[in-house]
Amino acid sequence: MPVLTHAQSASIDTDGDGLSDEQETTLYRTATHNPDTDGDGYSDGQEIKNGYSPLMPGPQSKLSTSDTDWDGLSDGLEYKFKTDPTNPDTDGDGYSDGAEIRNGYDPTDKTDRDKKLAKQIEINLKGQRMKKILGGVVLAEYPISTGKWKTPTPKGTFKILNKTPRAWSKTYGLYMPWWMAFTRQGHGIHELPEWPNGYKEGTNHLGTPVSHGCVRLGIGPAKDMYDWAPVGTPVVVR
Ligand SMILES: [Ca+2]
Ligand SMILES: [Ca+2]
Numbered sequence: 001m002p003v004l005t006h007a008q009s010a011s012i013d014t015d016g017d018g019l020s021d022e023q024e025t026t027l028y029r030t031a032t033h034n035p036d037t038d039g040d041g042y043s044d045g046q047e048i049k050n051g052y053s054p055l056m057p058g059p060q061s062k063l064s065t066s067d068t069d070w071d072g073l074s075d076g077l078e079y080k081f082k083t084d085p086t087n088p089d090t091d092g093d094g095y096s097d098g099a100e101i102r103n104g105y106d107p108t109d110k111t112d113r114d115k116k117l118a119k120q121i122e123i124n125l126k127g128q129r130m131k132k133i134l135g136g137v138v139l140a141e142y143p144i145s146t147g148k149w150k151t152p153t154p155k156g157t158f159k160i161l162n163k164t165p166r167a168w169s170k171t172y173g174l175y176m177p178w179w180m181a182f183t184r185q186g187h188g189i190h191e192l193p194e195w196p197n198g199y200k201e202g203t204n205h206l207g208t209p210v211s212h213g214c215v216r217l218g219i220g221p222a223k224d225m226y227d228w229a230p231v232g233t234p235v236v237v238r
């Protein structure tokens, strides 16, 4: 038998399902000698390509929602974090993969159970979207409203400077729930503002730049980001 180079062995696909043996063994945790691991009539390769889990049968088994090992982390995110979707505690440290990701820890480091993954907030002005990123993996993406053209949100790399659950803007006379400042000039991330008479800005503004330079989030995402991002988290605006 001829000796194969690494590149050749990485491309071997014994069961012809479109995923190499190496991918099946080290990443997807599917069978290398069975093209349809979950037996639902769709090959492992087809399922990955179309966003379905090759480990869970049926048309409801989307990568984004299927959780084969019930550890709180979807099969799709397990693949992105390179954890084992069939083992609830990949690094065997007593904390489930889902709990580690929720709390910002590395679920694959066997030697250091306290190793954290880097958090980052990415703001896309053109797309009016915010990304919640942990260890280079996008955990969530939310619609936002940034500064209108007269008062634009500044581009650049910043960080969360301070946080307060319900800030008051003296300049504009409004409340800014779940406030996180990221410039010294008063730019921050917060929930859709509320006026003292009880009026709250409508969610229809999300996706359109209408603010005075701040980054507005909807009800739910604003608190999610507030609870998730500690002071010091990098904020990249582009
Ligand atoms: Ca294969
Ligand atoms: Ca299948």
Ligand SMILES: [Ca+2]
Residues within 6 Å of the ligand: 066, 067, 068, 069, 070, 071, 072, 073, 074, 075, 078, 085
């Ligand atoms: Ca899982």
Ligand SMILES: [Ca+2]
Residues within 6 Å of the ligand: 089, 090, 091, 092, 093, 094, 095, 096, 097, 100, 107
């Ligand atoms: Ca663990």
